[in-house]
Amino acid sequence: METIAFRTQIDPGKRAEYERHHREIWPGLPVMRKWWDDMADIMQTDARNVPLQQPLVQVFHLP
Template identity: 45%
Template sequence: METIAFRMQLDPGKRDEYERRHREIWPELASALREAGVSNYRIFLDESTHALFAILDRRDDHTMNALPDLPIMRKWWDYMADIMRTDSHNVPLQEALVPVFHLR
């Protein structure tokens, strides 16, 4: 099992909508993430900068690389594109975070 973290950017004033959409996450998308080996997925918001910090665990044999090819993933990204920074294909801009400390 590996834990990874990354940062994304929410548009100002979109917190409530972002939270609402994630409370209502599509079952097909949640299943696709789990099937790809993703678990314990959390997202935190820095309200002063609108930065989103995502942390998730993934199995050693994860298939996260294939998620962008799934129609449900593409549909979710299209759905979220109006409230966060994305590239020209509506993929959320992500910046990997480097682990520097872990208290066990």
């Protein structure tokens, strides 16, 4: 299985709201598109509400 890591950026002052969204995601496990739309007002996104990502280079892996 491929492991993918990336970093997104939360808007200043929105951390508590971001964490609240994550606490609420698991019971309903919403579709990714809806999640992106819900988070668009607190995260940096493109015009389609896809979160902007900064790919990370894997340096090592511990199994």
